[in-house]
Amino acid sequence: MTEENGTTTLTLDGEIDILTVERVRVALGEAVEARPRRIVVDMSGVSFIDSTGLGALISGFQRARDSGIGFSLSHPSTQVRQVLVLSGLLEVVPVTP
Template structure:
């Protein structure tokens, strides 16, 4: 799993996980979100367009990230989930809490 992180407009962080978001790689996503929040990023967007697979550990990292961002007065949003990731979100009804956006730009606007 590889991650790309970039800052947008000085207040938002976009994190792009590439590969399989599983028990082995989810802790790194959680840490990246926490670092972004710690650096004052009030909005974190996780771009899932390059995430081929996500299991319950990846889902847990997203939920943990949502909790971290909201505790800091911000928000976590997800964008461009792949078909498999969308299925996991729907089966667990997490899509109702983290309504996916069609693009990173839409997620940044909200």
């Protein structure tokens, strides 16, 4: 996790599934508690995400929104982006290419 100019960037990598999701939840919680202006979740290193990972992202987004913190995803792979689209998450969470 890095912080610069009021933006906290959380870099995720590998697979986000039932075995790793708790680390993602904790990291997102810590990012929200730090109260930056914006949280960016860098997904460029994520090779797979399942429903538990989607749930963690949704929860992080909701917590950030409720705290008045901007939240976005960045650089998902084509495979991960497809899962995000199918889940409907990209209808509420902004994503950068």
